[in-house]
Amino acid sequence: MNKPKIVVTRKWPTAIEEKLKGLYDVQLNPTDTSMTVNELKTAMKTADALLTTVTDPITAEILGVVGKTVKIVGNFGVGYNNIDIKAAKENNVLVTNTPGVLTDCTADIAMLLLLTSARRGSEGDRMVRQQQWTGWGPTHLLGNKVTGKTLGLIGFGRIGQAMAKKAHHGFDMNIIYYTPRSPAQEVINDLQATRCDTLEELLSTADFVSIHCPGGEANRHLIDEQALLVMQPTAHLINTARGDIVDSKALIKALENNWIAGAGLDVFEGEPDIDPGFLKLDNVSLLPHLGSATHETRMAMGNRVLDNINAFFAGEEPGDRVA
Numbered sequence: 001m002n003k004p005k006i007v008v009t010r011k012w013p014t015a016i017e018e019k020l021k022g023l024y025d026v027q028l029n030p031t032d033t034s035m036t037v038n039e040l041k042t043a044m045k046t047a048d049a050l051l052t053t054v055t056d057p058i059t060a061e062i063l064g065v066v067g068k069t070v071k072i073v074g075n076f077g078v079g080y081n082n083i084d085i086k087a088a089k090e091n092n093v094l095v096t097n098t099p100g101v102l103t104d105c106t107a108d109i110a111m112l113l114l115l116t117s118a119r120r121g122s123e124g125d126r127m128v129r130q131q132q133w134t135g136w137g138p139t140h141l142l143g144n145k146v147t148g149k150t151l152g153l154i155g156f157g158r159i160g161q162a163m164a165k166k167a168h169h170g171f172d173m174n175i176i177y178y179t180p181r182s183p184a185q186e187v188i189n190d191l192q193a194t195r196c197d198t199l200e201e202l203l204s205t206a207d208f209v210s211i212h213c214p215g216g217e218a219n220r221h222l223i224d225e226q227a228l229l230v231m232q233p234t235a236h237l238i239n240t241a242r243g244d245i246v247d248s249k250a251l252i253k254a255l256e257n258n259w260i261a262g263a264g265l266d267v268f269e270g271e272p273d274i275d276p277g278f279l280k281l282d283n284v285s286l287l288p289h290l291g292s293a294t295h296e297t298r299m300a301m302g303n304r305v306l307d308n309i310n311a312f313f314a315g316e317e318p319g320d321r322v323a
């Protein structure tokens with residue numbers, strides 16, 4: 001029997017690519033340049049599975065291409081707002097993601113940004129590199145204390161809870177959260193976490209606000225000018241979820257006018273293009289979407305995609321089906 005044909009849109013960890021080669025008729029992308037719309041459409045018409053990632057916009061146009069042969073899109077990423085899920089369902093294309101395996105590493109990056117924003121780590125690093133540091137001073141580069149402060153989590157799923165665990169048990173932080181879901185009582189007890197009934201309540205109370213809700217239309221610009229005005233002037237905003245949840249222009253205005261003390265961002269609207277307004281500001285720490293970027297996690301993500309497509313081609317239900 002012919003092996004199923006798989007197209008992989010980006011470069012993946014070598015060990016995962018080797019496994020794919022052993023199991024499937026696979027087209028890899030050693031150059032790691034993003035595929036064009038036409039290339040994606042061709043892949044949809046020639047392969048049985050398309051293995052995408054969060055940088056590939058898999059639109060209705062691509063999913064609905066005439067002559068489509070792809071039956072499953074295996075997304076390398078927990079977020080799947082890059083895929084038009086409605087169009088996938090309409091076109092009978094099954095979609096999977098990679099939940100669970102990047103929880104801790106993404107929460108680690110959120111904690112890193114929280115600490116670096118509070119303690120002005122990026123600013124200090126720049127000062128040293130630019131040879132502008134003239135020595136220790138009693139009032140030099142003072143930041144905000146982290147230990148014992150209140151952390152507000154927007155979204156309280158796996159990553160939000162992992163962040164809360166690190167913050168509460170590691171830094172003695174008081175945890176508040178805002179989510180439409182009901183977290184397990186044992187999680188709430190362990191973290192001594194308090195639900196906020198409104199976003200405003202969370203924003204006005206927290207010393208640090210960390211975003212962990214999904215991206216996409218429903219949460220687009222959830223943090224806008226109004227929301228930023230509600231935050232305390234000593235507060236910091238951390239985003240490791242999706243760039244479009246925060247209105248960049250509004251955040252730049254808030255940081256320029258000291259409506260809030262700082263921000264730590266791992267994701268951006270329209271990334272990798274970044275609003276140049278951020279680059280001029282000292283009170284924002286910027287990372288290039290590093291949330292899941294560890295050897296261990298990227299391997300685990302690749303294995304998770306493999307598990308999903310292996311199940312599919314064995315006639316079973318993939319574990320991480322989202323459409």
Ligand code: DGY
Binds near residue numbers: 077102
């Ligand atoms: C994801 O998996 O959604 C992440 O953003 C990739 O790091």
